[in-house]
Amino acid sequence: MSLQEEVELLRNIPLFAKLEPSKLKLLAFTSERLTFNSGHTLFRQGEQGDAAYIIIDGEAAVEVDSPTGPLRVATLGRNDFVGEIAILCDVPRTATVTAVTNLVTLRISKDLFFRLITEFPQMAVEIMRELAHRLELTTARLRQVINDSNTGTPA
């Protein structure tokens, strides 16, 4: 898989969808391609996050700690983007992600991501838009839930 394909991959990620092609290319070029063997962990819940991963090939399990042990909450596959919160703000990982099959990923480190954003403010604006859009979505949903609960409709 070449750089061009990686660029396509990045374009499918909503957070990056509106970026210029040449910037996406730079992002792809400066990211690392990492392969995890099945059973290996990308990151653990509670750790300080330092990178986000785009899954190029393979499957990964998302697990959260529960009183009864790890609980699988989702399975990730091709084109999924995981850990993006970590590269936007300093919060501990909210889940553990483990490769289920052999897993090929593109690793975007926080450090690199910030350097790109500081260099190209246009990128920041695009990403801000996307985040605002998400926030709006979440708020709308929340409003919906409140409305629903007020009217007695089961959520």
Next chain:
Amino acid sequence: MERNIYAYVWRHSRRMQIILLVATVLTFPILYFSLELPKIIVNDAIGSFRPVAFDLPLFGTIRFDQISYLLLLSFLFLFMVVLNGGIKYYLNVAQGLLGERLLRRLRYQLYARVLRFPLPHFRKVSSGEIIPMITSEVEQIGGFMGSAFVTPIFQGGYLLTLLGFMLIQDWLLGLLAIMFYPIQAWLIPKMQYRVNMLAKERVRTVRKLADRIGETIAGVAEVHAHDTSALERTDVSDRLGVIFDIRYRIFKLKYFIKFLNNFIGQLTPFFFYSVGGYLVIEGDLSFGALVAVLAAYKDLSSPWKELLDFYQLQADSAIKYIQVIEQFDPPGLMPESQQETEDPEARLSGPIVLSNVGLVDDDGSRRLENVSVELPLDQHIAVVGDGASGKEELAMLLARLLNPTSGSLRYGDVEAADLPESVTGRRIGYVGPNAYLFSATVASNLTYALRHRPNDPAKLPDDEARVKWLEEAVRSGCSPYDLQADWIDRAAADAASDEELVRRMLDVLTLVGLDDDIYHFGLRGRIDPNSQTEIAEDMLAARAAVQARLNDDPDAAKLIERFDQDRYNTNATVAENLLFGNPVGDGFGLDRLAEHDYVAWVLKEAGLDEAFLQTGIKVAETMVELFADLPPGHEFFELFSFISSEDLPEFQAILNRVGRGGVEGLSATDRLRLISLPFKLIAARHRLGLLEEDMQRQVVAARRIFRENLPAHLQGMVEFYDPNRFASAATIQDNILFGKVAYDQPDAARRVAALIGSVLDARGLRSSVMEVGLAYHVGVAGSRLSGAQRQRLAVARALMKRPDLLILNQATSGLDGASQARLLEAILQHRSGQGLIWVLSRPQQARFFDRVLVMAHGRLSEDGDYESLNVEGKMLRDLIQSD
């Protein structure tokens, strides 16, 4: 040292001087005769010839006619010239030799004195002042010392001979010749004295300048931090101005003296021509005599000038000598015997006893007052106190680095002052807070504490030339030891052989917690497999073990891509794949591989040159697209780009040319620039889709062409990867891995390090790698080590000699708390039953010691065990609480 330079010269070169003087005196009759000859030639052979006959005992009577007599005399004259020249040559060489020996002796003695300066003296003098004195300033003195006796005798005698000759020819002309000498002899020295004074001032000013420059270099960070470069520049400018002024005044005086000398020199012939000519015309003087006198006068100016010069040099050197000597005779200079006497068996015999010890600084401030204490050599003693408590001075005093100014300090029954350094320096281990590391390897810094004298000082080197070398050193009163001899006192480190010594070094390094660092230095280190065959073999064994591990463990196998003659290595650059070996020297440097003619030929031969050009164009296009928006100098260029920000516009221009005229129109330089781009590509990392399998196969083929056709003269420039051979040009780690770490593996560096570590440990080879780490060069003053590493290494160095008493003066202050505690514990355990005095920077650590001394205001205020002192109302409690 002698206060008078003549006394010094005479004392150290009496025999040689006498020989030279005798040789000098022998030249005078020869000189006289060679002056006489021209007169005989002119008067007897050329002028009024009378047949000459000599009666020789063996040959009977030999008769000469005019021509043969002339020839005889002429050849005799030639012989005299040669003889005279020969003797002069010998005298000059001998004088030079004499001077060089004296200079060598003087420098050696001055340096030896520096090593005997009392430590506080170094606060007053700086290396910037001392170094030029030993190196450059005494150089002129050396030249003078060689000629101190010979030149005045030789030149004076020469002058007198010439004068005598002239007076005999004609007393009037003789007197005329020296008529102005008294004036010169009176006036010139007076002026010269002023020149000398200025020269002295110049030396002082230059010394201060050197010192000032040295100081700003040492504190250059402060200059930047406080924006004081203008101040410093002005300061130096001002000093340069002073030097300029002095030098200018010297020049003016010097050339005036020269003018005067020349004028007087030219005045005298005026009298010769007028008065001498008159006398010849009148018949009072023979023509031959006038010629001879003129010739003699021509010769006369040279010894006279030499004498005047010598007088100047003499006056100057005598002043300089005394000036230098005074600088090297500080009060409290350690007696020579303390460094010279040696008793290898001597140990510290009993407890250190201080009674009423006081220490006063040279500025009069009291550092220690009335300290009386007895310190046995088997206790662990902590010394605590605040910064000005005198604890540091106490430690230095105990190591005999300082001498008490009052009271007495005894080691057992020996007074401190009577103990030679061969005892204090070997039986006491002292480490201060800023212990110095020498610019050498780790090993050589460790053995520094073991190199006191050559192991067998009496043993002569096998090499004849080397023996002569040492004899010459002794003749100049220098060190009689052979620097190339074996100096390492292995017994002191409890090692019988070099192998054991290495083991001991690794032991102490482990003890001080440097084992891991040394191991990593080792992994990055290189060895010469020819001289370190065992390590090379060990590393090949480790390489095989890594291979076995990779075969067994598929996860690990993905971590490293091994070198394979027949396969392209996707984690290596194209250059590395093509060369398939390590460059030796600069010939095939990987950065500039494309520029090599042979490489160009190989590419052509493999049919790759056009492909590389096309790939280069694509790489350039991508780089321009990706990086063109970035400001020049952005860190991305260095981190990711194949093209530096300065070169980017140029490549843009090249691409434009390609767009307009195709690749055919490209100049050779442009082609080369493009072709060199793909050399940096790493398939697994750069993912540009430019290195498909087809191309990879071709590079592997080119690799074979490269190797098979390599001309003989290039063979030594590359060391091909060979699974069964140690590569001398590669690091230990690269030798063990024999491959490239995969770019696509997460956390690869740590996992590879763990893999190597476990393989080495399984085979007990870690120490082999550490042995390589011992050869790591620590840099100037240990600058390639961190502060903490430096302190640890300094402690390890003191442990190497297994001292009777170890004194640590805040020697671990640069370590973090946890490391300090670990090191403290390790050293306490290591020194159990042996003397240890530790000046602590953290008083709470005192609880691990047998005994605690609390210092305050230069006095010993508390002395006891930790429990009894760590109570309310005691100073120790206060110190701990404020820690």
